[in-house]
Amino acid sequence: MNSTTNNELSKTYNPSQHEPRISELWDKAEAFRVAGDSSKEPFCIIMPPPNANGSLHAGHLMYVVEDIAVRYARMQGRPTLWLPGTDHAGIETQFVYEQLLAKRNITRHDLGQEKFYSEIHKFVSGQQHNILQQFRAMGFSADWSKLKFTLDDDITNTVYDTFKQLHDDNLIYRGNRIVNWDPVTQSAYADIEITHEQRKGELYYIDYGSLTIATTRPETIFADSAVAVNPNDDRYLSLIGKTATIPLINKPVAIIGDEQVEFSFGSGALKVTPGHDKNDFEIGLRHNLAQITIIDLAGRMINVPAEYAGLTVIEARKKVILALEQAGKLVKREPIVHSVALQDRSKAVIEPLITEQWFMKISELNKPVISAIENDEIKFYPNRFKKIALEWLRNEHDWCISRQIWWGVGIPVFYKTSNDPDKKPYIVSTSEQEAKDYYGEGSYRAETDTFDTWFSSGQWPYATLLSTGDFKRFYPTTTMATARDILHKWVTRMIMFGLYKTGEIPFKNVYLWGMVTDEKGQKLSKSKGNYDDPMQITAKYGTDALRLALSIGITPGNDGKISEEKIQGYRNFCNKLWNVARFVLAKVPEGTTPLKAELLSPADHWVVLRINTAISSVSKSIENYRFSEAGQTIYALLWDDIADKYLEHSKQSPNNHLLAYCLDTVLRLMHPFAPFVTETIWQNTMWTNSNLITEQWTNIIHKPSTAKAKEFELEIISVISAGQKDSNKVEILKLQKELTAKQNQLKLSGAKLANKSFMSRAPEAVISAEKGRLAGAESAIMELEGKIEKLAST
């Protein structure tokens, strides 16, 4: 492996010169495959599948923390699997592809569902390598040989099975209910796929004869089936049971009493439109009101007076307002800011419509999820998301799982098209033959709806592991690490499906990260112009620099800011490591080995003490998902302790084996964070032929003396001062400064120990630590005074 000699190490580290070679090296060594000591606890992370059609974006950058955890586990010798996959990303990809079709002047309807599906499938398969290439370039050490796609046959079969099982368990039903309908993509969506935006609008007060109602949606008056007032509202009490009249069509409707109506909003009287409003739908159910539909799936008016038919909602609204005005029925209008529901992806305004959809009963299924989280069977990092997840799980309604999108996993159902009263209205099956056998030729049709993407990706952990044959060994997995904004959409669903299907939680830990933003806290996006392609950044500063910038100074659950300056700083850090390596490798002779290192000088004891402390601290930090803390510890160890102090010192009296040990250890510690530069250096050391990626994590092997280490600490001051051209005076000043500090310490500790309440209340350990500090200060003062005296006399 040592193909290059030390002389070839350039003065600065040039990442793009080495990274491709290192990637190739890992590939050839099949270093990302599962190996390790089978007696050790397996470690597994299922990668959140990126959109197969997408490219690396800000959200994927945080996968770095997964890679750190994975590389650490691998170096611990644990059987380690990071299982990658890609997502068909239903609506998202369909949306992109339809825009491509639009350029060809066709719509998906011109192609038909089957053709459309196969075209996208081909398109996505061709695109997929883009993102995978970028992931590899980031150094993500997932086992790419096991890559899964959400539309792989074995994955979809698992999804079909689950659907059938849920159906058999009476947890799935089909029903006509009001849903979030997007007229643009023409599909229903679940509540959590909807975002709300505050928008300016107008509140219209309309004369309904016996009373005045207030609404923001005057165009829906044709679909009113009642007017509701609060039964405790004195103003309207006497009107309950009487009728009001819808203007323009002069249709009488009942005035009903319902607690849901707010006194203070508008006029206190509400027009009830069960067909086009979620609340009104509920009120309608309570009072058995008619559900009238006047808006079709494309968002156009139907079942209305001729002059409005075929208009869009917005057009109809204008026209209705005008007509009301002319009829003298518009009492007043006032500006209002209210929240408008939008589809996440298309940003289209949601039109609540009554349609027939598939629903999943959630509340029973959520119960074991809630108790698993309550009992900390699944731990959250940071912990606050435990509470948030529980809050959601307890309040969740039934889940609309059917989509009228074509790009997705089809719902395995066949419907009866005959009038045969002996046959069920539908059967759950993936086999057309079964439908034919049951209904008879020509008496059935296949469902065209597809599943909500999250219905299939919610099953991702066990579906993938079953498919790769790793289920037995790696399920439940160790950790799920993903973006905090899909905690609800995805993480809680995976737990729910996991517990339902396998009886076990899918993962033991949940690590959530926030958004990666620019230095101003703005979301990184191409449209905002603050998103430089990460591949450009890495070409300039190195992948390791980007990885370090993403792992240090960013804490779990919170947004993280990155900037060019920050990345540059870590580029410098990588270069520091590079030059430490150059120094060590040039200095130590052939035959030097880290394992032969012995502790000779106080400096040796000191540096090993620092290293030992760092090893245990870094290990502990990583195990507790505190990657930032771990990274900082390594940074300080390499730069402050090893480079600035120990290396400088060793220029006078080198301990070669120990120098090698320092480098060797810091490379191991740093590898999970900066895999490329560390592996590059590793390949150039003369004491090993292995690959760092599959090397063992470092262990504490030396027992340095604390007293000797302290000796060096005092020495540092004089060594450095001796190097300066100013002589005794400077040094005396420094020593005096130190002396003052120690004297202050003496006073402080003395006062503390004289404090009665401190002595009686503070725990033993704290008191003895304080005493130690006092004694330390005392002896230091004597020593310093002696030194100063000595220097002053020369």
Place this chain on the structure above:
RNA sequence: GGGUGAUUAGCUCAGUUGGCUAGAGCGCUUCGUUUACACCGAAGAUGUCGGGGGUUCGAGUCCCUCAUCACCCACCA
């Protein structure tokens, strides 16, 4: 209307269960080009830890309250 997070040096942020004299990077000041590194080294300055109360021997850390910002949830017609 409910909830969560943030508020610490000029800037960007760390600070695990309360316990050394509150830290880092960048920036700034002064000095230095000694063959690992100017993508560098040495020395240095800068903080009533958002305001106000409280608990405690001890609070950046716990409790109450107020303020500002960000995000999330909810059925504001």
